[in-house]
Amino acid sequence: MPRKSQKAVKSLQDLADLAGVSRATASRALNDSPMISTRTKKKLRALADKHGYSINRQARDFRLRRTSVIAVVFMLDIKSEQHMSDPFFLDMLGGIADCLAEHDYDLLLAHAPISNVLDLRDGRVIRQSDGVIFIGQGEQHEQLNELATGGKPIVVWGYPVAGKNYVVVGSDNVGGGYQATRHLLQQQRRNIAFFGNTNNPENAARHQGYLKALGEFGLEADPKLKIDVPFEMHRAREVIIGFVESGANPDGVVCLSDVMALAALSTFQELGVRVPDDVAVVGYDDISLAAYGSPPLTTVRQNIHQAGRILVESVLGIIRGGDVGDTILASELVVRKSSCAS
Amino acid sequence: MPRKSQKAVKSLQDLADLAGVSRATASRALNDSPMISTRTKKKLRALADKHGYSINRQARDFRLRRTSVIAVVFMLDIKSEQHMSDPFFLDMLGGIADCLAEHDYDLLLAHAPISNVLDLRDGRVIRQSDGVIFIGQGEQHEQLNELATGGKPIVVWGYPVAGKNYVVVGSDNVGGGYQATRHLLQQQRRNIAFFGNTNNPENAARHQGYLKALGEFGLEADPKLKIDVPFEMHRAREVIIGFVESGANPDGVVCLSDVMALAALSTFQELGVRVPDDVAVVGYDDISLAAYGSPPLTTVRQNIHQAGRILVESVLGIIRGGDVGDTILASELVVRKSSCAS
C-alpha cells in the first residue's frame, strides 16, 4: 500500500494541480485524447491510480447532457395481474442488468402498473434516462408508437405489429403456441383449452399458433375452451375452478406462462382431475421451477437471459445512432415426461 | 390543451426570463422558499405548469452534491449458489423499489456475486450513491463493519452480530427455525434434518432455533442430518440425492428456503420417498409458489415486502442524520395441510 497522500484527490483540478498541468490537459489525458503527448498521459494515469482518483460521472454526464441510465418498464397489465414476482421477469432483468453493467450504464426500474405509457413523458423514466426498454406491449401499441416518435430511444419486448415504428425484440410466439398445441394433438388429445388473455400482440400470436396447429389436424377451436386466466396464482386458481365446475372438460391445456401452468396443475389435482391422464398441461417460459413441479412441466422455452442482452444492445444501438432492426428469437418446446403423458 | 409555447422552456433561466425575474428568484419560488412573496410564487408555479417545465434533477443533485440514488446489493454467495431468480429476492426488491419511488430516490441494482464488499468502494455502487442496502451478510461481517465506518450510510438485511456497527434489519430467525422444528417434533418426528449452509449469521440463527427446539424435546442434533444444500434447484437435487443414497433417513426436514424445500419435495418423490408419510418438509419465505407445490408447502413466512420498505426507511433515516436502530420483524409459521402431515 502506498502511503496515503496528504489530502484526497477528489476532482480533476486536484489531479491537475498535482501534476502541474491544467484541468483541460488532465481531462484529455485521462480520455486518451490524441492531442496529448504520451508522456503526459502516462504521468496523469499513474497519478490518478496512485491517489485513487476516479472521475465524477455525475459531473461528466451533466456536462455531456446525458444520463448513462436506461429505464426498464415492466408493462404489468392490471387485468391479467401478472406480477413482477413472476420468475420470468427476473430472468430477463438479470440479462438486462448484466449487459447494461458491461456497457457502464445504470438501470432505473419502473415497475408500477402503467395505465398509459404516455404519462411517463413527464416523469423520470423518460426525462432522466437515455433510453427505455419496455417489457411487454400490453394493449398500448399506439401509445408506444407515439412515444417512439418523440425522439427517445425505445425498445420493446413483444411481437411486431403492423404499422409500428418502434424497435421490437421478441420470440417466435406463433411457433411457440404452435409447437405446444401440436405436441398435445400428437398425443391424440382433441379438446385443447387455451388459458390466458390474448389482448396483446405477443399472446395473440401464441393463440394464432394454437389455431394453426388445430387447423392442421382438421379441427376448429371451441370458443368455450379459451378462457382469460390471470397470471397471478391465487386468482388463476379461482378462475380455473370456475372453468372446471362449469362443466368444461378439456384433455389438454396450453398456458401463457409457467406460473399459470403450475397453478393449473395444482388446481386440477385439487379438483380430482388427474394430470396427465385426464388432462395434459403445457406451460410457457421454462422457469427453473418448471422442472420441479409434480409432475414436471412440459413448456416452451424462450432464452430470456439472452433476450435481455439483446434488448440492451438494441437501445444502445439506437442511442449511437445506428439503424436497429427487430430481433425474433427462436422458441423451443421442452418436453418433460409427465405433465403431458409421453 | 393550451397552445404550444413558442419555444420549449427547458431551464430555470428560460422560466425566469418568461416571468421577468432572475434565476435565483425562480429557483426559490419553485422550492417554496419563505424569502419569496406569495404572488411571485403563484406566478412562477403557474408558468412552470403551463409550459411543462420540470426541474433537471441531474443538475440539482450535482449542485447539492448528492445523487438521489440508493444502491441495492444482493449478496449472492457463490458457494451456496442462491440465484437472484429466487422469488424471495424479487419480493424484497419490490418493497424496496416502491418505497424508494415514494421518496423520489432511484434504485441502482448490483447483482453480481461480490467476493469482497470492500471492492465496491471504488465502484459506482458506493461512490455514486447516497446509501447502500445489502441483502444478506454473507460471510462478510467484518468488511461490512469497515464499510460502515467509512461514512457511507449502509443498512443490511440479515441478523445482528456481536460487535457490528452497521444497521441491521432482519426477521426473527431463531424463532423461525424454532417454530419450524417444533412443528415437526409435535408430529412425533424425531429424526429431523437441517438443509442449508449456516455460515452466515442469518442462517446460523435459524439453526440455533432448530437446536433449541430439539433441546426442548430432550433431543440432541445428529450431525449427519445437517447438510449443506445449495439454494439452486438443480444443484440442490444432486446433493439431496447423494444424501438419501448415503443411507440418511430423516422423517422431517427444515429447509433454509422455499425453493430448496420445493427441490427437496420433488427429489424425495422422485426417489420414492413419500411426502409427508415418510418425511415431512418445512420451507422458509412463503413464496407464492409455496402454496402450489404438491403437496403444498408448510413454511415460515417473513413479511418481505414490508422488510424492503423498512430497509429503505432506515437508510434514508441515516442519510437525514437520524439515530437509526436495528429492526427485527416477526416470523410466522404457515401450516399447509400436506407437506407435513397435519
Add this chain to the structure above:
DNA sequence: GAATTTTATGCAATCGATTGCAAACCCTTG
C-alpha cells in the same frame, strides 16, 4: 538564425441548478 509548420498545452465558456450576501423596494413612524 529567422520563418514556418507541427505538436502540446492552457484559457475560459458551458451544462442547470442553489445560495450567501448585497442591494432595492415598500412601509411605518418620528
Add this chain to the structure above:
DNA sequence: CAAGGGTTTGCAATCGATTGCATAAAATTC
C-alpha cells in the same frame, strides 16, 4: 420628508467535468 425596519429580489460564485479556440513550445525547413 428622512430615517429605520422589514420584505423581496438579484448578483455572482459554485459543483466537476468537456471542448473550441488561442497560444506556447518544439521541430522542421530554408
